[in-house]
Amino acid sequence: MKINVVTNILDANNRIANENRAFFDEKKVFVINLMSSPGAGKTTLVEKTILALRERFRIAVIEGDIQDSYDAERIDKLNIPVVQINTGGACHLDGNMIKETFAGFDFDNLDLLITENVGNLVCPAEFKIGENAKIMILSTPEGADKPAKYPLMFGESSVLLINKIDLAPYVDFDFEKARQSAHAINPELKIFEVSCKTDNGLKQWFAWLTAAIESFQAGREKG
Amino acid sequence: MKINVVTNILDANNRIANENRAFFDEKKVFVINLMSSPGAGKTTLVEKTILALRERFRIAVIEGDIQDSYDAERIDKLNIPVVQINTGGACHLDGNMIKETFAGFDFDNLDLLITENVGNLVCPAEFKIGENAKIMILSTPEGADKPAKYPLMFGESSVLLINKIDLAPYVDFDFEKARQSAHAINPELKIFEVSCKTDNGLKQWFAWLTAAIESFQAGREKG
Numbered sequence: 526m527k528i529n530v531v532t533n534i535l536d537a538n539n540r541i542a543n544e545n546r547a548f549f550d551e552k553k554v555f556v557i558n559l560m561s562s563p564g565a566g567k568t569t570l571v572e573k574t575i576l577a578l579r580e581r582f583r584i585a586v587i588e589g590d591i592q593d594s595y596d597a598e599r600i601d602k603l604n605i606p607v608v609q610i611n612t613g614g615a616c617h618l619d620g621n622m623i624k625e626t627f628a629g630f631d632f633d634n635l636d637l638l639i640t641e642n643v644g645n646l647v648c649p650a651e652f653k654i655g656e657n658a659k660i661m662i663l664s665t666p667e668g669a670d671k672p673a674k675y676p677l678m679f680g681e682s683s684v685l686l687i688n689k690i691d692l693a694p695y696v697d698f699d700f701e702k703a704r705q706s707a708h709a710i711n712p713e714l715k716i717f718e719v720s721c722k723t724d725n726g727l728k729q730w731f732a733w734l735t736a737a738i739e740s741f742q743a744g745r746e747k748g
Numbered sequence: 749m750k751i752n753v754v755t756n757i758l759d760a761n762n763r764i765a766n767e768n769r770a771f772f773d774e775k776k777v778f779v780i781n782l783m784s785s786p787g788a789g790k791t792t793l794v795e796k797t798i799l800a801l802r803e804r805f806r807i808a809v810i811e812g813d814i815q816d817s818y819d820a821e822r823i824d825k826l827n828i829p830v831v832q833i834n835t836g837g838a839c840h841l842d843g844n845m846i847k848e849t850f851a852g853f854d855f856d857n858l859d860l861l862i863t864e865n866v867g868n869l870v871c872p873a874e875f876k877i878g879e880n881a882k883i884m885i886l887s888t889p890e891g892a893d894k895p896a897k898y899p900l901m902f903g904e905s906s907v908l909l910i911n912k913i914d915l916a917p918y919v920d921f922d923f924e925k926a927r928q929s930a931h932a933i934n935p936e937l938k939i940f941e942v943s944c945k946t947d948n949g950l951k952q953w954f955a956w957l958t959a960a961i962e963s964f965q966a967g968r969e970k971g
Binding site for chain 1: 785786787788813814815816818837839866867868869870871874887889890891893894896897898899900912914915918919
């Protein structure tokens with residue numbers, strides 16, 4: 526009974542997510558869905574990514590939080606278009622919430638839409654929003670056992686950013702275990718080791734994202 | 749429509765949780781529901797609590813994970829009765845899952861049942877399991893803004909353990925902000941600053957738990 530309900534919700538969500546994706550494709554906007562546990566460094570990564578790529582791409586941001594608008598205020602300070610979604614208790618963004626933000630953006634003048642999901646290593650992975658790529662962060666203090674314990678998000682993501690590598694010596698983070706465990710779930714997963722505090726390793730992420738957007742745009746030109 | 753579904757699930761869960769609670773009361777077993785983000789230190793706290801209190805109380809553990817039994821294996825090494833719940837994708841424990849474990853324990857020879865929930869700062873707070881107290885961990889790398897962003901769990905909990913205080917200097921954790929923000933949501937919340945790595949501050953937690961169990965047992969004797 527309970528499983529049927531969940532299935533129906535997911536089916537309905539997939540339909541809306543596919544509509545969102547068709548809309549984004551039409552507008553040639555590349556969309557990422559950024560996910561992690563609370564406090565892994567999502568908003569700081571968004572800030573760093575904006576600062577690195579804003580000369581090259583026109584960027585906008587959707588901030589997803591249960592309540593409040595602290596994260597959106599941080600993005601607004603960078604003079605980047607941002608819409609805050611308050612889920613009002615819900616533990617993830619879904620396709621319909623994203624659709625509700627459409628009036629808030631000028632999609633004809635946009636290349637990249639960064640969507641920051643609610644901090645949660647479980648539920649957001651189940652709900653498509655119309656993204657081109659799911660990007661996830663695992664921070665070193667969380668531990669290297671997390672791929673084995675929360676496999677769905679590692680399986681669904683295109684990129685894993687292992688963040689807070691500056692803290693790795695203090696938390697005995699086992700990079701090899703994390704990599705092997707993540708790749709056992711998802712052999713295609715790109716893994717970058719970064720610190721949003723020291724900027725260490727972020728260039729690899731910027732290069733991956735730049736290439737992904739350019740490849741998407743080239744594909745849309747042909748179409 | 750979606751909200752109605754959630755309400756029905758929560759109502760059904762509350763009924764089962766209340767039945768569990770009546771059973772635990774009858775058996776004079778004090779039950780805690782331990783919750784946090786992934787990697788905040790739940791299992792290590794359970795281990796430390798067992799080692800500190802096993803001479804005084806008869807303890808058992810329920811480990812909740814989406815899959816795998818790594819945490820239960822850690823508890824089993826301490827020769828403590830443990831049952832692993834695999835939620836099979838679900839992001840929280842619920843009353844019925846707890847009820848399903850009853851055959852695995854000898855409740856007549858038990859004082860304390862520690863239930864470790866799935867790592868998730870959102871959903872577990874919505875689902876009662878029949879516990880006497882919800883206990884939550886916030887680890888310093890997650891940041892002091894978490895009470896404002898994930899208020900329900902802070903509102904529902906009796907105790908907040910701020911863990912990994914050994915990392916606080918490296919992550920600029922603002923203890924005052926965390927305390928004020930948590931108490932704004934829940935003025936009754938007991939807050940202990942601890943490190944499960946150095947054992948710093950853990951004595952306060954052991955003292956609180958000991959007093960809570962003894963008070964519960966005294967109340968049941970009278971009844």
